[in-house]
Amino acid sequence: MTSDARCDDPVAAVAGGLRPLGWGAPMNAASLQRVLDGLAPPGVVVGHRVISAGDEAALLPPEVASMRSSLPVRRRASGAARFVARQLLSGLGYPSCAIPTGADGAPQWPEGIVGSLAHDDDVAVAAVALARDVAALGIDVEPAEPLPEEMLDLVVTKQERRQLGNDPLTARTLFAAKEAVYKAAYPGDRIFLEFHDIEVDLIEGRAKTKSDRVFTLRYCAAPRIVVLAFA
Numbered sequence: 001m002t003s004d005a006r007c008d009d010p011v012a013a014v015a016g017g018l019r020p021l022g023w024g025a026p027m028n029a030a031s032l033q034r035v036l037d038g039l040a041p042p043g044v045v046v047g048h049r050v051i052s053a054g055d056e057a058a059l060l061p062p063e064v065a066s067m068r069s070s071l072p073v074r075r076r077a078s079g080a081a082r083f084v085a086r087q088l089l090s091g092l093g094y095p096s097c098a099i100p101t102g103a104d105g106a107p108q109w110p111e112g113i114v115g116s117l118a119h120d121d122d123v124a125v126a127a128v129a130l131a132r133d134v135a136a137l138g139i140d141v142e143p144a145e146p147l148p149e150e151m152l153d154l155v156v157t158k159q160e161r162r163q164l165g166n167d168p169l170t171a172r173t174l175f176a177a178k179e180a181v182y183k184a185a186y187p188g189d190r191i192f193l194e195f196h197d198i199e200v201d202l203i204e205g206r207a208k209t210k211s212d213r214v215f216t217l218r219y220c221a222a223p224r225i226v227v228l229a230f231a
């Protein structure tokens with residue numbers, strides 16, 4: 001297949017002048033990337049970018065047209081995530097693909113690709129794979145900080161509470177795992193999930209949704225909480 005056949009809407013290369021990964025950022029981007037590479041199962045590629053001023057310029061016209069939020073900070077994060085995703089897609093033989101947002105908020109990947117995007121205030125991440133290798137893929141990134149106390153009951157089920165122990169980051173890792181699972185599950189079944197609709201077992205590296213879909217989890221807590229969910 002030619003590369004043009006792989007994208008519905010082949011587009012010109014992203015705007016130039018974007019800063020290289022992690023430039024001037026208060027985080028060791030190389031160490032985060034090493035951790036992410038270690039998380040990725042065979043067939044999945046994961047990347048990140050420290051969100052930088054001007055990253056909104058990485059958005060391609062079909063992406064801008066599809067986005068509901070016009071908030072500059074949100075567009076910057078979405079641009080950074082797509083910058084990363086395009087680099088990963090190029091490596092899989094899908095250069096210059098637009099990744100617009102669907103009406104439900106889910107990213108629309110080129111045919112033959114599964115993927116997921118996430119961003120916190122500082123970092124954007126993307127994970128992609130060929131659909132023939134991986135059925136479903138979700139990612140989330142969170143700062144390595146405890147979950148606010150008032151969110152605990154909303155996020156953590158009675159069964160999951162046994163996992164909390166003394167590590168202050170476990171509850172936030174559960175939160176990230178559920179968001180990653182939701183992003184992996186939604187494109188296939190279009191079912192809205194609450195936090196308690198997903199049971200996570202961090203020790204086993206497994207999650208199950210209320211509709212009995214099972215996902216494998218891989219995660220890290222430093223220098224960022226990042227969770228990958230896949231099936």
Ligand SMILES: CC(C)(COP(=O)(O)OP(=O)(O)OC[C@H]1O[C@@H](n2cnc3c(N)ncnc32)[C@H](O)[C@@H]1OP(=O)(O)O)[C@@H](O)C(=O)NCCC(=O)NCCS
Pocket residue numbers: 077078079081101104105106107116117118119120140141178179182183184186187193194195198
């Ligand atoms: C999907 C969702 C969890 C993302 O969380 P968030 O804190 O807004 O933001 P994140 O940075 O983690 O992820 C944002 C990315 O998620 C992706 N996303 C949004 N809706 C999605 C969906 N329905 N399916 C898959 N991915 C989706 C998008 O790529 C988005 O980035 P973009 O706008 O730049 O394209 C949230 O938008 C949502 O829809 N929540 C409702 C369901 C829910 O929260 N249930 C409880 C947890 S299971």
